Amino acid sequence: MSRIFTVCRWEWFKLQRRRMPWILLAILFAFSQLSIWGGYASYAFAAARGGQVLVPTTPTNPGRPRMVSCNALEQDAGSVLPADSSPQVVTSLAMQCQVQKASLATRYQVFAPAGSVTLTLSVAAGLGIILLGILSASVVGIEYGLGTLRPILTRGTGRLPWLAGKYLMLVGVTTAALLLVCAAAAGSGALAGKIAPPPPDGPNLLAISWSSLGISFVKTWGALLAFVTMAGAVTLLVRSTAVGMAISLGYYIGEGILIRLLSIAFDWIDKVGNYLPMRNISTLASFRTNIAAAVNINANGISALHASLVVAAYAIGLAAIAAVVFRRRDVVGAVGS
Amino acid sequence: MIEIEGLRKQFGSVTAVSDLSLRIPRGGVFGLLGPNGSGKTTTIGLMLGLIRPSAGSIRLFGQDVSAAHQQALRRIGAMVESPAFYPDLSGRANLRFFQGIGPSRGGKSVNELLELVGLAARANSKFRTYSLGMKQRLGIAYALLGDPELVFLDEPTNGLDPSGMAEVRELIERLAKAGHTIVLSSHLMNEVEQVCQDVAILSRGQIIAQGKVQDLLQLQGTVRLKTTADERAAQILGALDWVSAVRSEGGYLIASASPDRAGDLTRALAQQDVYVTEMVPQRVSLEKFFLQVTAQQPDAAATRQ
Numbered sequence: 244m245s246r247i248f249t250v251c252r253w254e255w256f257k258l259q260r261r262r263m264p265w266i267l268l269a270i271l272f273a274f275s276q277l278s279i280w281g282g283y284a285s286y287a288f289a290a291a292r293g294g295q296v297l298v299p300t301t302p303t304n305p306g307r308p309r310m311v312s313c314n315a316l317e318q319d320a321g322s323v324l325p326a327d328s329s330p331q332v333v334t335s336l337a338m339q340c341q342v343q344k345a346s347l348a349t350r351y352q353v354f355a356p357a358g359s360v361t362l363t364l365s366v367a368a369g370l371g372i373i374l375l376g377i378l379s380a381s382v383v384g385i386e387y388g389l390g391t392l393r394p395i396l397t398r399g400t401g402r403l404p405w406l407a408g409k410y411l412m413l414v415g416v417t418t419a420a421l422l423l424v425c426a427a428a429a430g431s432g433a434l435a436g437k438i439a440p441p442p443p444d445g446p447n448l449l450a451i452s453w454s455s456l457g458i459s460f461v462k463t464w465g466a467l468l469a470f471v472t473m474a475g476a477v478t479l480l481v482r483s484t485a486v487g488m489a490i491s492l493g494y495y496i497g498e499g500i501l502i503r504l505l506s507i508a509f510d511w512i513d514k515v516g517n518y519l520p521m522r523n524i525s526t527l528a529s530f531r532t533n534i535a536a537a538v539n540i541n542a543n544g545i546s547a548l549h550a551s552l553v554v555a556a557y558a559i560g561l562a563a564i565a566a567v568v569f570r571r572r573d574v575v576g577a578v579g580s
Numbered sequence: 581m582i583e584i585e586g587l588r589k590q591f592g593s594v595t596a597v598s599d600l601s602l603r604i605p606r607g608g609v610f611g612l613l614g615p616n617g618s619g620k621t622t623t624i625g626l627m628l629g630l631i632r633p634s635a636g637s638i639r640l641f642g643q644d645v646s647a648a649h650q651q652a653l654r655r656i657g658a659m660v661e662s663p664a665f666y667p668d669l670s671g672r673a674n675l676r677f678f679q680g681i682g683p684s685r686g687g688k689s690v691n692e693l694l695e696l697v698g699l700a701a702r703a704n705s706k707f708r709t710y711s712l713g714m715k716q717r718l719g720i721a722y723a724l725l726g727d728p729e730l731v732f733l734d735e736p737t738n739g740l741d742p743s744g745m746a747e748v749r750e751l752i753e754r755l756a757k758a759g760h761t762i763v764l765s766s767h768l769m770n771e772v773e774q775v776c777q778d779v780a781i782l783s784r785g786q787i788i789a790q791g792k793v794q795d796l797l798q799l800q801g802t803v804r805l806k807t808t809a810d811e812r813a814a815q816i817l818g819a820l821d822w823v824s825a826v827r828s829e830g831g832y833l834i835a836s837a838s839p840d841r842a843g844d845l846t847r848a849l850a851q852q853d854v855y856v857t858e859m860v861p862q863r864v865s866l867e868k869f870f871l872q873v874t875a876q877q878p879d880a881a882a883t884r885q
Contacts, residue, residue, distance in 0.1 A: 257669065261668055262668075400681050575625060
């Protein structure tokens with residue numbers, strides 16, 4: 244066990260000196276922050292104007308329809324609307340403004356601390372999987388690309404401790420990256436919540452509990468780790484970073500498309516999809532706003548337990564196959580053939 | 581220190597190593613000589629556990645490597661094929677990494693090793709900025725991490741200029757004197773002849789000659805001489821069991837015998853009233869010896885299929 248931790252420590256020593264992981268982290272961080280501040284900007288704009296409605300043209304006011312702020316409409320509808328606007332249009336616009344004002348409370352929650360973490364988890368579940376797939380393939384495949392597997396193995400570390408150490412380091416990096424972007428998101432959310440105008444009273448459709456957020460964090464973390472494990476195992480089997488990356492990410496994108504296309508012809512294919520890795524990873528990583536929804540059946544008809552079991556089976560199975568093959572495989576250069 | 585019996589490695593239809601038996605004694609420098617593609621690196625890979633043998637056994641430090649491979653590796657340092665390191669790490673960081681992942685065995689510090697191989701001034705430069713010679717030196721420093729008892733150096737002077745090659749040879753000799761056992765793989769005959777005490781010559785995956793360098797060279801040595809009666813001398817020499825052949829060439833007799841036995845040869849002729857008027861003992865170089873023994877090998881295609 245101590246050898247695994249030693250390898251893990253020195254793999255981190257090596258990784259932190261590369262630019263690639265910091266670039267990937269920066270991308271994840273940037274997208275997370277963009278989504279939070281984008282939500283803030285959208286809310287601030289809507290809150291300042293009380294919403295916006297599209298005023299249709301009338302016979303006396305031809306031309307193009309124009310946007311009008313709800314605040315202006317409320318203060319002096321007569322000066323904003325064309326004189327020949329029908330009462331139905333006026334009523335409709337007033338109702339639209341009411342709906343928009345009522346949604347401000349929900350829109351505020353999108354970037355408030357709990358909401359900002361939710362947004363970040365969504366970014367991690369989508370973009371993060373791709374970034375971690377790249378990282379995992381790169382970390383596992385680098386030794387093949389550079390030919391450094393020979394000097395590593397001749398140091399007497401042992402193949403399986405080396406592999407386990409690499410995986411442990413990837414687990415640590417994934418966890419740290421997720422915690423970091425979530426913490427940054429919570430910080431940004433708190434700041435945005437302070438500087439944003441307070442939301443008017445209204446229904447909060449995005450009532451996020453911290454406990455459901457915790458469950459979602461764990462599920463997203465599990466989904467990311469499963470994909471990291473799978474991408475690493477595939478890279479180890481094919482002995483190439485580029486090929487491992489291409490297969491992992493290609494499958495990540497392609498599984499859903501393929502299932503959708505095939506299920507047009509065969510209904511039962513969709514059921515098969517419930518046992519394929521990516522659908523289950525997506526299910527695991529999808530966010531639910533309350534505990535009951537977080538652990539129960541989702542839109543695909545897959546429960547969180549089902550998704551966890553399928554994802555774990557694929558991750559453990561692939562990692563075990565890769566480890567067995569790696570343990571027995573020759574590390575050769577030229578064979579004189 | 582190393583005992584190999586009946587080792588064979590098959591890569592598909594290619595037999596890279598065939599029925600190889602070898603004993604490498606403790607101490608000194610052992611040369612593994614052979615042309616490119618002769619199986620030297622595969623043999624080293626088999627000894628280091630990088631490659632699994634198709635048949636045969638390997639014992640390192642008296643233990644079968646299939647059972648106690650990791651323990652054996654902790655006493656070994658190796659630079660196999662070209663030196664491969666992380667391009668974005670400095671020479672020092674690379675050595676620290678490899679020192680870190682291996683078992684702690686003491687020995688020289690990273691800085692001392694960098695000093696030893698003459699890389700101290702460039703220790704903080706990234707590996708990708710190193711010349712081929714500097715990469716080789718870093719590879720040697722890597723092989724010496726943890727003060728190993730047994731050091732494998734696979735073509736360590738590749739890419740070095742003549743002065744660099746001389747420095748590496750000097751370093752190898754120093755290491756051997758300090759008690760390390762060095763296994764040096766090379767296709768440079770001159771290099772092996774200069775630093776190795778024992779040698780095994782591989783060709784097409786088989787050992788075709790093995791022994792002390794001096795013994796092997798003496799076996800192929802000749803004595804060129806002129807006598808008072810060349811025909812009679814040829815008959816006398818041909819009857820001696822330590823002279824393998826006698827021929828006449830350019831007015832001289834060429835006796836295939838160890839140059840060290842020139843005195844015995846003179847005495848044998850004088851006892852029969854034939855006197856030597858001119859004599860030149862001729863040693864062969866390892867290169868010539870190598871070319872002679874490899875020329876006797878059957879066609880490559882026949883052995884590798």
